Amino acid sequence: MTLHFADLHPPRPTRQTLEAAHAAIHTDLAAGAADRRGTALARWDEERRRYESWSALVHLRFSQDTANAEARAERDYADALAPEATRHEVSVKRHLLDHPDRAALIAEQGAHRVRLWEMDITTFDPAIAPALEEEARLCAEYTELLASARLDVEGTRVNLSGLAPFQETRDRDVRHRAEQARWAFFAANAERLDGLYDRLVTLRHDMAATLGFASYTPLGYRRMRRVDYGPEQVAAFRAQVLEHVVPLVHRLLRQRTAEQGWDRLYAWDESLIDPAGNPRPAGAHDLLIERATMMFDRMGPALGAFFRTMNDGGFLDLRNRDGKAGGGFCTSFPTEGVPFIFANFNGTHHDIAVFTHEMGHAFQNWQSRDLPGIDLLWPTMDAAEINSMGLEFLTWPHMELMVEEGAADRYRRMHLIASLAFLPYGVCVDHFQHEIYADPAMSAEGRHALWRRLERLYMPWRDYGDLDYPAKGGRWQAQLHIYRLPFYYIDYTLALCCAMQFWLAARRDADDAMRRYTALCGQGGSASFTDLVASAGLVSPFSPGALHDVVREAETVLAL
Template identity: 40%
Template sequence: MKFKDMPYERVKYEDAEKEFRQIIEEFKNAESGEEQFEVHQKFYTLSNKIETTTIIANIRYDIDTANEFYEKEKEYYDEVEPKLANLMVEYRQAMYDSPYRSYLEGKIGKVAFKNIELEIKSFDEKLIPLMQEENALTTRYNKLIASAQIEWEGEKLNLSLMRPYLTNSDRNIRKKAYEKYSAFFLSVEDELDEIYDKLVKNRTEQARQMGYENYVELGYYRMRRNSYDKAMVENYRNQIKKYFVPFAEKLHERRKNRLGLDRLSFIDTAVYFLDGNPAPTGTPEQIMSAGQKMYSEMSPETKEFFDFMMKNELFDVLGRKTKKAGGYMTYLPVYGAPFIFANFNGTSGDVDVITHECGHAFQGYLSGKDPVQEHRDITMETAEIHSMSMEFFAEGWTELFFGDRAQDYKSMHLEDAAAFIPYGCMVDEFQHIAYANPDMTPKERRAAWLELEKEYRPHMDYEDDPFFAKGGFWQKQQHIYNSPFYYIDYCLAQTCAFQYKAKMDENYEEAWKSYLKLCELSAKDFYTDMLKEVGLESPFEDGCIRSVIEKLESKMV
């Protein structure tokens, strides 16, 4: 079914609660594992219906944040979702305590029960008011970011639509664009500080009510870190500081020379060539058509997937003034349908949507065919491997999108991906600092960010910018507000994606088989075990980072 034709009717909490109570009671009264698993199929049907309905409402709100109907629906779900989550946890607690658990574990797997354990550790009914407040705060932040109306040559542009000017080959245009971009953030600085301060204190209070010292432990449970812990992440970040930061700084030095600059400023952050970054040669329609050709040639599985997406109009990618910033893939379980949301703006990022987000969507399409719902509940460090690796698997078709600048795009993509890892680790360490010290003032948080810049991005120069120079850059990073502790997943996944890049350069077919296997494994196994199963080194293993750098250095001559 096409997305525009998918019916929508609000999930009434009273009705959902009644159905959940019936299922929970039936589950507890079942007299065998077989009977409980039959009840579990009813749970799938109910949870899929609720999830699909709420996602439809969220997408339609994101598509137009000025839509009054879906704005009210978004506000309603901000209130209701924590209550629905409470019912979900109550059901899963019954599963966890089942006398037939060994039978159920044989059906849905050990990973599922570990995730249930983490879910139980991360939620309690008493948190509902705080979670409702948290939802309202993140919605407020997203609406604030989406509200940007920047005057530019007779037009009013949002942040996404400013991107072509922020990466323009003309440095004077970039400077002017960043002045206006920064001015917007400066104009809402107090509100950004207020929202984040309330979020940190809110999440800290949730953690304390659950008996944890601070939100770090609770945040890890909510991210379902089911096979590694904070110490392993810290060790990974330390390896990045020791080995990857010096490598990334060489890349920035090389880029500085390529651009003919005496020093790199923050306005040069995303510019890689003196004549400008490679941009797609076609219209949005032509980009989508090129994507369909690429996936039809890549494999039978990707052809089936992309044809399904196009036939059912499961993309909303054109940038519009009232559209939420950013991009994502989500999944509509009732229809077995991934959905991709993005903001095309005429830059190479438009093609990244067709590779990165489609990597997510392809895996979602495959795992959606698995009758065991828990197998699609992948953790994010695994999910991002699918997306970031697809960016590399797609390189054989780069000319379809960039014409005679295909090689420039490949070079830029590899260099940009490598330079990202220190930044991603910096975002993660910043969040550990913020939540371990919840009483920090906004000024102290900005000072902490600037200190981390010295460790992770020593080349960064914000000049005398009134917002960014005093440590405000992190406030434009939506994950920090919306999804605490998510960002390190990108770094872990990029480390694995680089391994796939090396594998495909040696033997593309074998690399693809490994990737396809990883996509099909989904959440059937734990992250670190799955990596071994498909022939990848865990980013947590000593020596992995140095090995990745050696392979990258051989490509960047």
């Protein structure tokens, strides 16, 4: 029997129901008897699954229609309740960590889960509950603001997601006008965007101070549940990208400039990767779904059957429309064990990349759905992004199905170049955030100047021409992670270093690479980032020379 998304109706929790459920859990834990402890742990896991399923559905419905008053009100209710749910969750974790026999606790729960809990209890105190609610409100305000954009380009009115086809057209003047329309929106909302971010940075710094941290950075790392590396290792990885990848990307862009006969490369030229025009999808939404079904069937019975479950059950929302939040993501409903993919198809190659990316997240969540305990269903986001980016590369042999006729090789080349070019941008975003939270009192002007300085370091080719707003350092305000998910963005670059190793492996033995990838997905969040990387036979991004083989192979494939 197929589960249908429309049939999901998780119960709506209240402060009273949360209090009652957790009081019973604590009573059973305090009793000391083994059977009652087992009952308490099972009840706690069930309670968390119900809450997370409800919360995921509420935030998904808001993303599907940010202008819907009912969806917005329910999101506000969920955001207000979230600190209360966290308080109860942390209380149980503290109780469990007080176990007098640490060896017995580790034997029962596993060393990784215990490490996660030890980190989690340092990130919350009831004193910061109002700040957490305000943080969620400000992040939602940013989402609504960007979703409200209506841009007129070439006689067409589009939202920010719908701008992509104009940004990638071969007509250079149209690309320029598309970027002018984009940055005119940000310039018109500059004061609001600066104010939102200032309040978020101040709020996060104050939360960190309340919890006893000298700055937000260590709290941010703990909120990301990074148990096996810190800012020093991340800085070393940024240095690897600067040394090995930035020169390679610069060479590629100089080559492109010469091929196109341009006198100079402008920011609006960078998205046109293929001189013949970036390959487009084979068709619109329905054809892509049909072709994806064939592709995943070819890649293995588990992947194919899973995609049919997603599609038949209505767990995909891929069409762009007014009022829909931008971007793409994968969420899940742990009571049912089925994930959900959200994206915005816009008729460009991004439709394929985003779809296969989110499908990687979804497949991982499906493969690990039977692991014991909600803490293990998802890996930390650094490892989770290996699953998503890895599938982007592993679908390469089947791109003839997904792109316009005769363009598969061009798509693969474009995807490789775009992946390499992403690394400098990704580490620039991360470096920016480290500088921001080290100096939370920095002015709006200082933040823009900081971004421009770092942009010149990691992307020395970037030339905004007459686009005043990004030229003055405003480009970062279009990156939602900077506002909503501090310190997340480096995860994409760390994971890409690993995902491209799957690309190397698949070039030698595609079946073996797929087996290793599927096994990694099945481990879910049962281990830390570096342990999961090692288990898949991959080199850690923190190892010296981690990018060496990838860069060398890319140079060969791209004939540099």
